[in-house]
Every structure is written in C-alpha cells, then in structure tokens.
Amino acid sequence: MLYSLVMAGGSGTRFWPMSRELFPKQFLSFEKEGSLLSRTIDRILPLIPEERIALVVGTAHASETRRILQSMNGGQGRHPRLIVEPRSLNTLPAIAVASLAVEKEDPDAVVSVMASDHLISPQDHFLALLQHAAQIAQTEKVLLTFGIPPHRPETGFGYLELGEALPAFSTGLFAAAKVARFVEKPDIETARRFVEGKNHHWNSGMFVFSVKVFFEELERFQPTLFASLQPLKEALGTSGERRELDHFYRTASSVSIDYGLMELSSRVWSLSGPIDWKDVGSWSALDDIAPKDSRGNVVRGNALVIDSDNTIVQADKRVIATIGLKDMIVVDTDDATLICAKDQAQKVREVVSRLRERNAVEALEHRTTHRPWGSYTILDQGPMYKIKSVTVNPQARLSLQMHLHRSEHWVVIAGTARVTLGEEEIFLHTNQSIDIPKSTRHRIENPGKVPLIVIEVQNGEYLEEDDIIRFQDDYRRMEEAPGLDSPPLRSKGS
C-alpha cells in the first residue's frame, strides 16, 4: 500500500508579514484554490486516501492544521493522521518516526514523502509519477527521489547529479536514472553549467521508498538514530508511547534526510517527468504563480497602483497606494507592512529576527487568531483593557473557563449566544450584553445556524491569553500534546 508523509513544519519567516511563527507558509493561500497545505493533500487524495496520509507538525501548528483539515470537507468525514512532534529536529527524525507508525500498520508499505508548501501541476502527471515511483521502490528496493530538470540557473536549490540511465524503468513520460551524487546549492556559474549540461536536476525534496528499505539504510548509515528508535517502536500503541516519543526527541540529533541518508546511500534512483514544480520560496516567487497586469504588476486587494512596474502589491482591508515603484514587493496585513526590493526578498528573515529580539508579537501571530470554535481579532488595547471581536461558528462553543485577573463584558453583534455564567444559563440576542466577573466559570456557545459575533471588552491588570483555567473543552485543548496520532484524528473514517 502507498502512504504519504507530508512534512508540515515551517518557521513562518520568509513570507512575513502574511506568515507568522504560529501561521507558517503552508497555511497561506497564494491562489484561490486554498492553502498550500490543503492543496498538497487534495493533490494526492485520488491516489492515497486520508487514512494513509500522515501530517508531521509541531505542537504550535497542530490546532491550525486540524482546523484546515476539518474545513477541507466541511468538518465531515475522514481526516489524515496528525503526528505532532514534541520539538522540531529536521526531516530525518520526523520521517523515521512517521515511517515507524506506518510500518506498524503495514510492514510492506511504500511511503512517499512530500513538503506541504510546494505547488505541483498537472495533477494527473504527478500522480502517475508517484505511482511509477512506488512500483520501482517496491520491486527494485531503492530510495527514489524526484528530479526536476532545471529551466533557469537557480542558486537556491540543491541539485542531483545523474548517473547511469535506467531505460528499463523509463517510459514515454518518465525518465529514471541512478543518482551519482547530491550537490549543494551552487554558485551562479555552476548553476549555469548545470542547466547547459543537462545532467543535473533540481532536488525537489520528495522521496519514495518502502519502509523496509528505508530502515535498512537507516540502520546502516545512522545506527545510533536507528537504535534509539527501537524503544519507541516497542511502545507504539501502548501507554508508554508518549514517554518514548518524548525521549526519542530529546536524544535524537537534528539531521536532514538528504544529508543523513540519501547522500550516503548507493541505492538512490531519480525519476523525472513532465511536471511543473514550484517551491514557493519567497515573496518574489509570486511572480511565477500569479496573473499580472500590463505593466507586470501582481495586484491584490484594496490597492491603488500608479505608474508602477513589476511590483507585487498584496493589500488587505486598508488602502495601499503605490506611486512610481519598480521591482518592489508590498505586503500589508492588519498590524504590519513589508516594503521590499524584489531582489532582496530573502532579507525578510532579518526583519523577523529583529522583531523576535524585541519580543514583538508581530513576529509570532496575526491580530486575528483562528481557534477550533471560530476566531477572534484584537481591535484595540491599552492599559487595563483589551477589546476583541469574537466569532463563534454555528454549533460551536468555547471551553468552560474562568479568568483570575480580568472581568469581561460581552455585547452580541450578530446571531444568538447561549451563555453559561456560574450555575445560570442565559440566551443573549443582538444588542444584548452581559458582565462576566473575575473568577466566575463561564462559557459562550453558538446554538444557532449563523455565525455569532460578540464584542468582548476585557478589564483587568493582566490581559494575556494564559490567564485561563479550562474546566471542559470540546477540542481537548486541556490535553493538547505531542503524539503519533493526535486526537481527534485517531479514529479512521469518522
């Protein structure tokens, strides 16, 4: 059986201010079709059903990932498995742990590893390529990687140097070859030679192998890592699983699958085919994927673009007016704006690291935060007060909770709320309000069919999110934790 491991880590630096630490690139939608993450899953679903897909995520991104997965099919039906890592350790430990979980289910499984933030088309070619690779991986007991023939001298990718061609495993569409070696990101001259020489392909970072071959090669080239996996393997599905997972992540070293396995193994083949593959690496990559006006501008949202050329303007609600810009990137969000020369887009990381040094919240999260039950936006804050607009989805409710340091005042703007306050239960309609004193159990619920919008005015000496005592939570956030099959996605098919 063919499985897929989707790597959904990501630090949210390169697409700041649209991406944030808590809202990395895979959550972004660059086109209308949905987030990069949901498009990655949609792309493979015809070949690999949800129950054979596992997403590897960090604890900080688990909840938003779940929300995206649920919204993909309206909260109904099947979801991919979620593997929540206790900490981030690069790709090899993550793939090893995920492969362990797959192996337990099907020791003969073939696994396809892919990133959650690439754009690939056309879908039918890609699925045929995947199927062909899975077959070779199974019969020939090799590790396959997808090589992309370069059409420009790109210095931002690693390359594969091709070895012996394998005509027996090639078809009209796909070409197979042994991989002679992996080449690190080249300088521009070398990259030009690679394009001309036609013997080097971009390393797409996608891999296909049987779990058997993967663990054989892992044992050979990373014996320490392999050995430290064994206690976890034995504990899988037992009460000790969580403890062993934590232990593994505390002790394993951080290494990529490229460096720790692929470059060392002599059983690596490459497969290439007529697919269009894009690693959306920075804001300037939007030039490749978005439609342009007659002067080469990519313009979205409430923008007024005057006498500007080859400029990307990503506006939101506010008016963004540009005059006389050339080769620039302008990205606006609620609380931060980036204005950047296109050829210096890689320096966006520097902005994020400087914001982190200042402990600026703009590096971490957006003003609007999504929750399993809906979302909230901070409208204003000052000493002793904070004002939020809170949207509760139909049939959803927040946890039963209490705050020690703040009182709250709710005004219903739209929809109907059922409010629990102490032992009481009260219905509130548009324009009605209620006071929630400090240290009082409360809960808000949307029992209706349309979104409930509430304005929340907080008053108190400490107004952070961590002043919360949860008594009951539909979304198990009281027990939010790393794990190999994190709730509520354990049960297959429901």
Added chain:
Amino acid sequence: MLYSLVMAGGSGTRFWPMSRELFPKQFLSFEKEGSLLSRTIDRILPLIPEERIALVVGTAHASETRRILQSMNGGQGRHPRLIVEPRSLNTLPAIAVASLAVEKEDPDAVVSVMASDHLISPQDHFLALLQHAAQIAQTEKVLLTFGIPPHRPETGFGYLELGEALPAFSTGLFAAAKVARFVEKPDIETARRFVEGKNHHWNSGMFVFSVKVFFEELERFQPTLFASLQPLKEALGTSGERRELDHFYRTASSVSIDYGLMELSSRVWSLSGPIDWKDVGSWSALDDIAPKDSRGNVVRGNALVIDSDNTIVQADKRVIATIGLKDMIVVDTDDATLICAKDQAQKVREVVSRLRERNAVEALEHRTTHRPWGSYTILDQGPMYKIKSVTVNPQARLSLQMHLHRSEHWVVIAGTARVTLGEEEIFLHTNQSIDIPKSTRHRIENPGKVPLIVIEVQNGEYLEEDDIIRFQDDYRRMEEAPGLDSPPLRSKGS
C-alpha cells in the same frame, strides 16, 4: 496697528494619507513643536496679539481649527478671530473680506497676510522683517511682498523680478526693491538662470499693506469685486451680515491676490532678509526639515529600516519594515499607506482624486475624528454594527442627543461617566455599561479629572454620523455656520 490674516484653507491632498480633506496640511505636525498652524500663530504672537489675528478657514475645517487654537493655551485665555468662509474662492476674495472686518475696527490698520502652512526661522529676524515692512507699508503707501533669495533652481514656486533697488528703505539686515514683475513657475533652465542672475526672488506668498492702500488698488484693478463688497461692508455687525456674506461668496469670482492685484499694481515693493522660509509642499520636503540617519533616511515611529537609503518612513502604530529602498517615501496611517518614489511625490494628488471618484472615506477623513469634547476612533464596522472608542476630555460633554436608527451600548474603560438617559442621570465607572435605546435622549459627560474612555457598540440599520438630533450642545454645533467672527471666539480676551 498691525494685524495678521492667516490663510488656513488647504485641500489636504499633497500630504495624503496623513492629510485628508477634513484634516489638511496646516493641521499636521512635521516636527515636535506642534502643527504648522499653531506654529504660524506662535511665531507672530510677540508682535501681534491674538485679538489682531484672524484665521480664514472653510466650514469643514472650522471645528478642528478651533480645537487647535484652544489647545494652544490649554483652553484658557484669548483666541484669534475665526473667519469661516461659506465656500472657498481663492485668496483675493478671502483677503478682501478679512480686510473689511479689520478696516471696520481700525481704518488705519496695516495687515500682514500669511499662509498657515509655512515654516519660517529665525523668529526674531522674521518679526523684525514684518515690523519693517509694516512701517514702509504705512509711510510709503505701497503693497509689500517678501522675496526669498533662491538657493536652488526651484520650479515649484513663482518668482519676483526685482526692479529699482531702494537703499533708503534697506538696512543692514533687509533689502528693499521695487518689484518689476511677477514671474510664473519657471522651467528648470530659467530657474537656473534666476539663481545665477540674483535678480529674482521666490514669491513667498506673504504680503503686508495698509487696508487703505489695499482697497484703493482693489477698486482700481478689480472694480466688480470691490463693488460687490460694499453691501457686506454696510451690513457688518448687523443682522444682515450673514446674508451679505453668503451673497458675496455666491457672486464673487475666484482669483488669487497675486494674479488679481499684485501683478497689476505698480505700487508693489519687495523686502528680503536673512530668514529661512520653507513651503512644505510635498512629502519629499521632509528631507529639508527632519533629521536623518547615516544613510540619509528620515525614520519615525514603529519602523524597521533595513538596507535602505534616502528614504522617508513615517510609521505610526503598526510595524513598517522596509528592505532595500532607495529614494522612497513610505507613510502609514490607521487606514491607508502610501509608498511613493520621492521624485513622483506630486502624484499623491492623483491618489486622492481616484479615492474621491470611488467615494472612499480615506480621501475625506481619518479613522480618528477630533471633536471639541475629545475624539473617537472607529475600531470595526460591519453590517448592522459599528464599534467606536470614544475619549471625552475632563469636564467636557457631548451634546444632548438622540438617534432614530440605532441603539448604543457603552462600556466604560477608564475614568468616570455621568450619563443622562431620558429623565435619569447615572454615574458609570470602569467596567460598567449601559444600553441606550433608539429614540431616547442621552448625553455622556466626563465630570472627572482624567480622560474618560468609553467603548461604544452601535447596532442598527443606519449607522452614519448624520443620524443625530441635537437638543443642546456646549459647542454650538447646532448653529455651526460661516461668519466673520465665528463663535465661540467672538468675545475678545476671554
């Protein structure tokens, strides 16, 4: 006696988004010392007391102008007279009407006309220049203009071509000359010749003359305008004043004092002296007046400026990050951001006109609106609701009012409120709230010593500012109207 007429019109286009139609350039503060308007008044006060200063403003700017005047001396003491024009007709009709009001008070008065949005220093030289000009105007019966010796080939100003020098009226500091002619904005070649030739000065747009001479020349060169002033002159101080003022503004033609009088008269002299004069004409002018970092950047507010040169970044609350910018202007406000090449700053007008075509509120006003009693900021709005943060100054109160289409809900965030609701009077403290039903008289007042901050949630099918019925208003906004001496500034010295 020396009077001053300060022209405080202005359309608010060139400094968008910081300026707006309802918040033009003279209200802006480019340096710490206060708005251009208040600095203009402060500059002349040692020579000309408040009761001999008149500000000419449009109805749309009267209230904000009053607020600035009041804040200049903490709401106490004397204020300049406010002349509120029924509509804007360029400088000559405005100066004629204002001079009429001055003439009625003192037929021998000398008037100095100045813009409300220029920067001039040093103050003592300027006041000496003004005094010298006033003396010449009085004794020689001429119209004086201030010429500024050009230090760069500026194509954005008009020039004065100097005629016969007047050594008898020159001093060690000041040089007097007859004006041979007025020259329109030159091309760059001509401007270069003017700088080299030393016989042309910038026309600063400031004038000094006795009202007698002004009306003599007006009668001679603009007999129609002069004639149409006479009914207003007779009605001054009577109940017919307002009607005649309206009539004059409906019939008078729109013409500048330069074009309609100065260029035609042979009695125009020029005076120049060691003053630094700046007409802050567009965002790029900030280069002249603001301190720069080592790479030539002018940076203000919450900005992160990386690898950028000669760039003006005017941030506000939100994070503005710039990377690799050269010779750019970035101006951020709550609801709009401008990003503009420095050499195209004059095209900001085009942004404003395009916003006006769309009826976009961002051309008209800021999200924060100042009122005589304090201010309000729109935090959020949607169908059927609007949320405002309202700040009421100590000892101030809003009008006693009623809305037909909306109910309101107030939550006190800071300070203490006295609320009138129907026949009741209620005190509200921090974290207390009250509902104001539709069609109910209400008023909010700050009886305390610290600002009162209230969150107002409005609900209803129509949420515009004009759904208001005022029953009583401390600021006479029920009778807000054009006039030659608009309340509450009529009474001199109180």
